[in-house]
Amino acid sequence: MLSRRWLIQTLGFLTLTTLVVGCGNKGGVYATVSGVITHNGTPVEGAQIIFHPTVEVDGKKQQSYAALTDSSGKYVIASVGKEPGFPPGLYKITIAKQQGKGAAAAELDAGQLDAMTSDTGPTGKSGPVHLLPREYATLGSSKLSATLQEGKNENVNFDLKGKAG
Numbered sequence: 219m220l221s222r223r224w225l226i227q228t229l230g231f232l233t234l235t236t237l238v239v240g241c242g243n244k245g246g247v248y249a250t251v252s253g254v255i256t257h258n259g260t261p262v263e264g265a266q267i268i269f270h271p272t273v274e275v276d277g278k279k280q281q282s283y284a285a286l287t288d289s290s291g292k293y294v295i296a297s298v299g300k301e302p303g304f305p306p307g308l309y310k311i312t313i314a315k316q317q318g319k320g321a322a323a324a325e326l327d328a329g330q331l332d333a334m335t336s337d338t339g340p341t342g343k344s345g346p347v348h349l350l351p352r353e354y355a356t357l358g359s360s361k362l363s364a365t366l367q368e369g370k371n372e373n374v375n376f377d378l379k380g381k382a383g
Contacts, residue, residue: 248303261291
């Protein structure tokens with residue numbers, strides 16, 4: 219009788235401990251995101267969208283998450299490495315599509331973008347040609363953002379306005 223009572227108490231304690239520890243585990247909370255990118259209402263194929271976290275954890279910059287759009291302008295970020303998504307929260311968004319040689323727009327500031335695409339004389343442009351408005355290409359100039367909730371975040375759409383370049 220004593221061993222049965224001990225077993226029931228031990229199992230109850232283990233169950234309670236598992237619930238308390240499990241509820242405090244923020245590592246298991248994930249978000250996924252999907253949507254469509256358009257430029258003046260037209261779907262954009264081959265645009266790179268990057269979700270940049272707005273908070274640091276333990277004083278460290280967090281990982282950004284990127285995707286490319288398909289022929290209908292749709293993008294999906296459903297898993298990251300071995301994880302089934304990425305942390306929910308507020309993200310600043312950059313979107314770029316370039317043609318030609320050069321660094322990815324998301325890694326450059328507005329001054330660097332201007333320098334790369336300035337005229338070099340009769341040969342034309344020295345860097346990539348921007349096929350979307352430049353204001354969306356860098357963290358310093360993009361005003362796009364999204365707050366992602368835990369679970370699926372669908373229809374996180376962006377219609378970019380303005381002239382390409």
